Amino acid sequence: MIKENLNSIQQDIPNHVTLVAVSKTKPIADIQEAYDAGQRVFGENKVQEMVTKYDALPKDIEWHMIGHLQRNKVKYMAHFVDLIHGVDSLKTLQEINKQAKKHNRVINCLLQARIAEEETKFGLSFDDIQEIVNDESFIELTNIKVVGLMGMATFTDNQAQIKKEFTSLESFFDTIKVEVKNNFELKILSMGMSGDYQLAIDCGSTMVRIGSSIFGARNYFV
Template sequence: MSIAENLKKIKNELPEKVTLVAVSKTKSEKKILQAYETGHRIFGENKVQEMTEKWSSLPKDIEWHMIGHVQRNKVKYMAPYVSLIHGVDSLKLLREVNKQGRKHNRVIPCLLQIFIAEEETKFGFDEQELQELLASNELEELSHVRIKGLMGMATFTDNKEQIRKEFHSLKTMFEVLKTVLPDISILSMGMSGDYKIAIEEGSTMVRIGSSIFGARS
């Protein structure tokens, strides 16, 4: 099926409250434009340099989401335009985003990445670190950052019950966070292989690449 057909199929399956981020990392501008021509406007990249190159040459009404692990020294390149940073996994990174937001006179929307998987390769705050961050006054002082919600990645496994358990734990943390930050609205969890389980567990944003653009080349 074509990119347009894949997009239409997935969007028809998604509940209205769920936002689709089309993961366009490593994909050509031509393929992104094929998705854009269907009316889709939200794309996710995992490398700042690649995203910045695409931002500079593709239509300016695209919302670019940074979904990969972010190095602090790369924040300055995306600070002028990024619509949402999914993977804020440390207070140091949050401070850097705030600093770059101030330089560009922007409030940059961010998600706190939570470590829910059983893989050491994943990044994120654990539950205790999240509690410590909320207990400090640090978030209130970061006036150029807006926390919009949480993001997490489940373990890469065929065990659906484990995936469900991990997503459920993230949803629980989201509900706790909402009591402290009532304006949060985004729970970003679920990718091509597990987004249906994620939606059942309360996801409001899914990151789908291969099911739209085809397998990685």
């Protein structure tokens, strides 16, 4: 079933859009099945779970950390993580840079913009993002590279509301991406999940994160 679900979604997604298969809470066997069907990019929201899966699965998998990141957990994945979504502070970037340096790596990151109207403690305002990029200490972070922005729309059935939020992020992305630095070159606009990825792509998303539509509903009590 996973293979059929993947094939169906891949037919929906243009070639320029990256599909991140959200495998959080799913067993290694399910990820292997998706891998065997050709999927190579997987997203996890807990560092320890991702480390366990990294150790057990093929090494050409591209692992994305998509959950909110605690700074004290960065060290456990710094040797292999490909992209960290949801970075929402300069301090977190500094910690990622510190740990990446120990492994002689440059770790790619997305800054998380807060675009939803519902209350959330995570994410940066557009002004916050601009401040980070212009901060003198940011340019010194040579072991990270901010390669894009990420945002999650309000959890609602109101398509006009979702579209408004996606469009606002696309507009800001287009504005700020001209500010290229050694460690700041925006290429990825990550918007859209199982319920709204088609609208997100219409609004300019180049990366979508899809879990339940590939793997089925999650059982958080396992």
